[in-house]
Amino acid sequence: MTLPKTIDLSAMKSGGLIKQKEKDFFAIRLRTPVGKISADHLNKIAEVSKKYGNGKLHLTVRQGIEIQGVTFDMIQTVRDELEEAGLRIGACGPRFRVATACPGAGICPNGLVDSAGLGLEVDETFFGRAEGLDLPHKFKVAIAGCTSCCPKPQENDFGYQGQIEPELIEADCDSCGVCEVTCKEGAIVMGENGLPIRDESKCIYCGDCIKSCPTDAWVSKRVGLAAFIGGRFGRHPELGKKLADFVPPEKALDLIRSVLEFYKKEGKTGERLGVTVNRIGLDEVKRRVL
């Protein structure tokens, strides 16, 4: 097969084109950060799929969409047509992958932080090889708005999870005991004086006490992000380790940048961040990146 003249090989290197089993066919992975997509874009994708693909799409586990069955010579045309509509191509290989996140505080009643908004910022800042990133291996980030961790931040190379620290305004408490029965961690017991006592060592900062309190006696002392590092799935799954608690949301990008610099320097080619962290030790990693 001869290469069409219009194809930009350097653009191909940015990833997102997945060779299919059938000769000359590719699946085109789209960049749909945090799985948020407009109905108009979905229509456009459907149109492109019918026009240049086989009318079949794959919804990926990372909230992405792949257009299947595009022949090699049409890749550039598809890319141009998608870009014209404001759609971009995703990543594969040793790159910073499209960030995933739950809908977060703006949509979900459980959300503590704007995980989707942060995910979009993370994607915009680091995607692919932004900021001169030349990574040893793929790098996946997921951001969860609360302790339910629906987008699985601990299964990613780096993950954030929203958290909230409760504080009791004693004067507003009417000793109803709702917080005691609501707390799934058994971290709250009603004391002899009728006021709830919170056991800091059991508290996971989910905020259920704050949300359930009928008199708003439990209030938020601070909101932040728990950071996890080194998680992955694949052949040798491992959950990410807790790197920090209560990272201020405005410092969220800085910490990721710091971890990326560490990984770029210390990671061996083909080594996922979790392996690097295990080799160097979590304490040393904390000393270096925090």
Add this chain to the structure above:
Amino acid sequence: MSENEIDDNLDLRGVLCPINFVKTKLKLEEMQTGSILEVLLDKGDPMANVPRSVKEEGHKIIKVKKEDGDFFRVMIRKS
């Protein structure tokens, strides 16, 4: 608070989330502003979710009483 002050009640024991909240919401919609609804809720998820959702709808939870048999008596003032 005496029983007389309750304008209506719902026994939601054994009713799962979010049906228990929807029933509470629909009942409150029929009631006059300022009137009081008493609901009986199981401990666990119903108690974790229903009072919180009622609060988010703008109503006021004026009393919560734990009863024997793992359920709660919750009084709500309609806003």
